[in-house]
Amino acid sequence: MIFVRIFALLALLGIGGSLVAWMLTGDPKYRRWAWILLQAGVAILLILFLLFAIERVL
Secondary structure (H helix, E strand, O other): OHHHHHHHHHHHHHHHHHHHHHHHHOOHHHHHHHHHHHHHHHHHHHHHHHHHHHHHHO
């Protein structure tokens, strides 16, 4: 479970950093990067939670 917390923290730091960079520079590539990080983070967390659920069942 510590792995999930560390991953979530790193994902939030990456998304937050990208959004701050976008606000400071106005370059839309940072906003796009934050969106990609958010999508990847949610997908990876869903996969991890599905694996935890399968482990509980088995």
